[in-house]
Amino acid sequence: MSALLKEVLDAHGGLDRWRRFSSVRATIVSGGDLFAIKGIPQDPAPREMTVRLHEEHASVTPFGAPDQKTEFTADHIAIQKTDGTVVTERAQPRKSFDGHALETPWDALDRAYFNGYALWTYLTTPFLLAMPEVGVEEIQPWPEGGEEWRGLRATFPDVIASHSTVQDFYFGPDRLLRRHDYHVDIAGGFAATQYVHDIVEADGILLPARRRAYKRDDTLRANLDQVMVAIDLSDIHFT
Template identity: 65%
Template sequence: MAVQPQDPQASPLLREVLSAHGGMGRWREVHTVRATIVTGGVLWGMKGLVQDPHPRQMTVRAHVQHASVQPFGAPDQRTDFTPDRVAIEKLDGRTVAERTAPRTSFDGHGMHTPWDPLHRAYFNGYALWTYLTTPFLLAMPGFEVSEIEPWWENGERWRGLRATFPAHIAGHSDVQDFYFGQDNLLRRHDYHVDVAGGFAAAQYVHDVVEADGLRFPTVRRAYRRDANGSPVYSDLLVSIDISDLRLERATTS
């Protein structure tokens, strides 16, 4: 049974952010987020992977961590991701490959350690689930959220929230920072990529669109982050372009 988000009482900024992105009332009605994604960047080559430049269909559950992308590896294949298991399967549900306790398969990895398809499927699953549920995931049970010092960039002051992820949610790192503009919409997302040696990254988002009353950025660009917190623009690690966002409501019997 899906666990519904709780009302975030502890952080006034989080309440403002959730409202700016469409509100918890509307988000509670959502069961599934679907989108078309096109991805790029140098990370895939660093991992010994050939990047698919074609559009793919991404599906994530809103209130539990479950995600799938298709096609994956072949036109008739998709992924099935949860924190405890990742699989590549045929569209009829037959399993091609699977891995339980998938996080442990990254033990000892560095930035240039090659990934196999299941590594990539796991990374895709938790990352896109995070992106397509932000900022509403921060109100889920188990998240610890507090306001931090603002970040200044190009003369703008972005207020920040630091989130500690609960153990049952897979993410880039246990602690991640989210920065919001004067309109309380997301501008930047900072984290460490623990599955690739823990390097620091800064992801910028823009081109916000509204889908059924909720707001989502549709352009994401992740760069390596230097010791001062500034992005290294020569290192575009991951690019994600999102389109055709669709929200599906939970059905009641």
């Protein structure tokens, strides 16, 4: 483990503390233009998100109906009744996005899959960078707001579903997360920058309560005029 990664993990609560927990629950409110582009505008109703920390599994409730929820893993997505009855499901869901462009409509399972892997990634950052199958290297720092944000580039294996294989994470002088860069492979591969705000402490773990994602140009600058994805978290509890 690099010195920078250790500093980052310590700043967010420490790897030893992280390993004591198995899951996290949070209230989530999401929105942004991406969902309208995909033909499934997101309402502002709060939902409950549950994520397992050491395996890729996530669930959100309600989803599509008051008595429905999602069940996400890297190779399977399902919409279920809260009693476990399967409403609809899809194996190997990543394959369903082959040939998609940004404007290609999503169905409910596509949306559920995106939600599952994205929130699993966000709620396990930065500790997922310490997973043995994730490659991590330091990259050039990014200057912004009078600060120098040091960067870590993560290369994810195929067994982890996420935005893209290669993603960059930037951390401020306090070593807390400031910015997350990636490509949204399942939406035509557009380049995105996500800024994070309002760092909160939950059971000794520090994480951002507000995330805003934008398109990114070739100079690594974000187009702040259009919010592609907005995520607000509250009532966060690790167990």
